[in-house]
Amino acid sequence: MLRLKKLVKTYKTGDQALKAVDLEVPKGQVLALIGPSGAGKSTLIRCINRLVEPTSGEVWLDDIELTHLGAGALRRARRKMGMIFQEYALVERLTVMENVLSGRLGYVGFWRSLTRRFPQSDVDEAFRLLDRVGLLAMADKRADELSGGQRQRVGIARALIQNPALLLVDEPTASLDPKTSRQIMRLICELCAERGLAAIINIHDVALAQLFVQRVIGLRFGAIEFDGPPDALSPEVLTTIYGEEDWQATIKKDEDAEDDSVEEELA
Amino acid sequence: MSAAATDLDSMLGRRWKRPPLIRRAWLRWTLTLGGLVYLVLAIASVEVNWSRVYEGLDRGAAFIMSFARPDFVSRAGDIWEGLLESLVMTVAASVVGILISIPIGLGAARNIAPLPVYLICRSIVALSRALQEIIVAILLVAIFGFGPLAGFLTLSFATIGFLSKLLAEDIEAMDKTQGEAIRATGARWTQWINYGVQPQVMPRLIGLSMYRLDINFRESAILGLVGAGGIGATLNTAFDRYEFDTAAAILLVIIGIVMLLEYLSGLIRARVR
Numbered sequence: 348m349l350r351l352k353k354l355v356k357t358y359k360t361g362d363q364a365l366k367a368v369d370l371e372v373p374k375g376q377v378l379a380l381i382g383p384s385g386a387g388k389s390t391l392i393r394c395i396n397r398l399v400e401p402t403s404g405e406v407w408l409d410d411i412e413l414t415h416l417g418a419g420a421l422r423r424a425r426r427k428m429g430m431i432f433q434e435y436a437l438v439e440r441l442t443v444m445e446n447v448l449s450g451r452l453g454y455v456g457f458w459r460s461l462t463r464r465f466p467q468s469d470v471d472e473a474f475r476l477l478d479r480v481g482l483l484a485m486a487d488k489r490a491d492e493l494s495g496g497q498r499q500r501v502g503i504a505r506a507l508i509q510n511p512a513l514l515l516v517d518e519p520t521a522s523l524d525p526k527t528s529r530q531i532m533r534l535i536c537e538l539c540a541e542r543g544l545a546a547i548i549n550i551h552d553v554a555l556a557q558l559f560v561q562r563v564i565g566l567r568f569g570a571i572e573f574d575g576p577p578d579a580l581s582p583e584v585l586t587t588i589y590g591e592e593d594w595q596a597t598i599k600k601d602e603d604a605e606d607d608s609v610e611e612e613l614a
Numbered sequence: 615m616s617a618a619a620t621d622l623d624s625m626l627g628r629r630w631k632r633p634p635l636i637r638r639a640w641l642r643w644t645l646t647l648g649g650l651v652y653l654v655l656a657i658a659s660v661e662v663n664w665s666r667v668y669e670g671l672d673r674g675a676a677f678i679m680s681f682a683r684p685d686f687v688s689r690a691g692d693i694w695e696g697l698l699e700s701l702v703m704t705v706a707a708s709v710v711g712i713l714i715s716i717p718i719g720l721g722a723a724r725n726i727a728p729l730p731v732y733l734i735c736r737s738i739v740a741l742s743r744a745l746q747e748i749i750v751a752i753l754l755v756a757i758f759g760f761g762p763l764a765g766f767l768t769l770s771f772a773t774i775g776f777l778s779k780l781l782a783e784d785i786e787a788m789d790k791t792q793g794e795a796i797r798a799t800g801a802r803w804t805q806w807i808n809y810g811v812q813p814q815v816m817p818r819l820i821g822l823s824m825y826r827l828d829i830n831f832r833e834s835a836i837l838g839l840v841g842a843g844g845i846g847a848t849l850n851t852a853f854d855r856y857e858f859d860t861a862a863a864i865l866l867v868i869i870g871i872v873m874l875l876e877y878l879s880g881l882i883r884a885r886v887r
Contacts, residue, residue, distance in 0.1 A: 398794055425800035436795035440813035449809045453800025460805050502795075509799055 348374040348545055349395070349513055354404035356390050356569075364390040366569040367404065374512075377539050377546045379556035379577075382566035383589050388549045391566065392515040395547075396428045397421060408513065426453035429506030431535070433518035435498040437490040443501050444486045447473045450508035469508070476504040480534065496527035500534065507538060514539065514546035521551060528552065532559045553580065553597050677858050684866055685859035689852070693864055696848030697871075700834040703762045703769065703844050708827045710766075711773025716819075718774060719781030726785060726811065735778065742775025747833055751842045762843030769830045769837070776829070780822050781815065788814045817886050824879035828872060835868050 349372040356365040364387040372378060380388050393399035395406055397413060406413040413424055429450070437446050451469045452460055459465065465473075477483045480500035485493065490501065499519060506514060516535060520528035532548075536559045539546050550556045556563060557577040565573030565588035572588050573580075582594035636642040686693065721727045721735030750771055754764040788811060796810035838846015845864060852861040 396798055398798060422800040422802060425798060428798070430795065430798040432791055432795055434791065436791040438792045438796065438810060438813050440816065441809065445809070449796055449801070450799050452796065452802070452805045452809060455805075457802060457804045457808075460801075461808055505795070505799070515798075 348372060348409060349547075350405075350407040351391075351395070352405040352407070354391070354394060354406065355402045356387070356394055356399065357402045364569050365394065365401070368566075368569070368571060370564065370571065372513075372545050372547065374545055375539070375543045376562060377536055377548065377560050378562040378564055379560040380547055380549045380564050380566060381551070381553055381556060381588065382572075384551075386566040387569040388566055389517055390569075392430075392517055392547055392549055395513075395515060396425050396430060398430075422453055426509055427512045429509045429511035429514045431499070431502050431506050431514065431516040431519050433521045435495070435502045435522075437498055437501055437505075439489070439491040441490060442486070443477070443482065443488050443490055443493070444473060446490050446501050447477060447504045447508055450505040453509065472508055473504070476507055477501075479538075480504050495523050496531065499523065499527075499531050503531075503535060503538065507542070511544065514544055514548075516546055516548040518549050518551065520555065528555060529558070536560070553585070677862075680858035680862045681866070683859055684863035685857070686863045686867075689848070689857070689860045689863075692848050692851070693845075693860070693867065696838070696845040696864075697867060699762050700831065700838075700844035700846070703765045703834050704827065704831045707766045707769030708773060708823070708830050711770040711826070711830075712777060712823050714770070715774050715777035715781060718778040719785065720807065720811075722778055722782035723785035725788075725790070726807070735782075739775050739778045739782070742771055743779065745771075747772050747837065748840060751837045751840050755841045760841040760843065765834055765837045765842035765844050768842060769833060772833065773826050773830065777822055777826055781819055784815045784818045785811060817883070820886050821879070821883050824875075824882055828875045828879065831875060832868070832872060 349370075351368055351370040353367045353369060354365055355363070355367055357363050368387075368391065380391065382388050390399055394401040395408075395413070401414055404414065408424060408427060411420075411424055413421070416424055438449070441449070445463070448463075448465050448469060451465060451473075455465055455469070474483065474486070477486055480503055482493075482497060482500055482504070485497065485501075490498065493501065502519075514535070519531055519535060523531060532555055535546065535548070538544070548556070548560065557580065560577060563573065563575060563577050563580060564571055565584065567588050573584050575584075585594045585597065586592070634642060636645065718735045718738055721731045722739055724732055727735065747768055751764060751768040754767050758764045758767070792814060793806065793810035796806050801809065834844040835846040835849060838844045838848065839850050841847070845868065849861060849864045852858075852864060
């Protein structure tokens with residue numbers, strides 16, 4: 348469904364963030380992108396929806412090549428790619444509802460969005476999503492009144508209301524506590540399963556990634572060093588991705604199966 | 615503090631000083647000394663004619679004394695008329711100026727405008743800021759004749775330079791990820807501005823607009839001196855006739871209104887956050 352061919356990004360400073368990356372993600376697959384800081388993880392997912400312009404190479408979403416699209420076609424393609432950010436990136440002075448509805452901007456004309464008269468189907472869908480992430484009561488609160496975990500759920504709702512085929516997720520848990528991190532990861536993966544979405548999740552926490560995803564990609568210095576199932580992450584593999592370190596503690600399986608599910612938490 | 619010492623042991627026990635702003639010692643001292651010499655010479659070059667100051671004290675005293683008995687009554691009609699003209703001029707010029715400033719401010723922000731648009735908008739801002747109000751007013755009075763039209767146009771023009779520049783700088787300082795998140799939804803440019811940029815800069819825009827309204831009113835009192843209408847014209851006439859008591863009344867009215875505007879902008883800014 349998503350195919351990257353020899354994707355290269357060289358920044359103006361001469362830093363080569365991506366070195367001819369080839370990657371194929373089938374429909375409905377959730378994959379984690381791990382690697383040290385500066386390995387090019389953020390650059391990779393931003394090159395897919397062209398928040399960062401790739402230097403060369405191709406990005407195919409279904410049968411559309413994204414890197415050469417004009418402005419209008421790019422906007423239509425972006426509607427199919429929901430993005431979730433580190434630090435949430437909610438527009439803080441807008442209400443929760445406006446933030447969620449902003450996910451429909453790609454579908455709605457300027458004057459409708461200016462006057463906030465979104466189609467009723469969008470508004471209903473926004474309410475359904477807010478209910479699904481457990482924030483229905485917060486719809487009219489301003490985004491800066493929410494806690495970190497709540498903000499990230501709004502971010503998730505904003506991405507999903509686009510009705511995307513692919514989620515690009517950039518460090519969703521980097522600013523959250525361990526418990527909220529798990530809830531957010533579980534929520535993202537559940538929603539992907541419910542809707543058959545593919546997702547690329549950029550994540551620092553290797554153990555957390557292992558818990559939830561079906562496939563792991565290890566990136567180092569802008570090149571793919573590892574591609575396989577989460578169980579195959581051995582100390583040797585982590586050393587090739589990150590460098591020498593004692594990995595036993597990181598990849599130890601969590602035996603204490605957590606029974607706090609998101610739903611219970613929110614009920 | 616030799617540059618070679620980089621290992622920890624040799625650094626320990628050493629005193630540390632912040633590196634000076636200008637690293638080359640001779641340049642640092644030359645600039646400091648040069649600055650001091652210039653300051654002394656500049657102050658020495660200002661001539662003060664003390665006998666003239668002594669004579670002027672009387673006039674100054676008369677002026678200040680008239681504040682004790684300002685005359686609002688004998689020229690009440692003129693004051694009222696001038697005041698009304700000033701207020702109309704101020705409000706109209708602020709509204710028009712702000713409306714024009716917003717698109718120019720957007721264009722003058724490097725992070726959202728393409729280079730050619732940026733250069734054009736920055737030139738407009740620079741032009742507006744380079745031409746001082748009084749000079750513009752004299753030119754416009756020459757074109758449109760005496761009266762508030764020239765004042766209105768002058769203030770609109772000056773508002774553009776002020777507001778566009780500060781708005782553009784606020785947009786350039788905004789949080790990029792909030793805007794990125796909106797762009798990632800497939801929003802068109804206008805929607806991106808409306809959802810990703812506008813909410814971030816709105817409080818500042820409102821604060822600046824109120825401040826500009828305040829400035830425009832004060833400027834309108836000055837512009838009257840060169841014939842551009844408003845309360846300044848009334849004030850000028852009062853000075854010409856040596857009616858210091860009426861002038862005092864006008865100044866008190868101006869002070870009152872400026873204080874009122876300050877209070878009002880405080881109220882509004884407290885509500886918009």
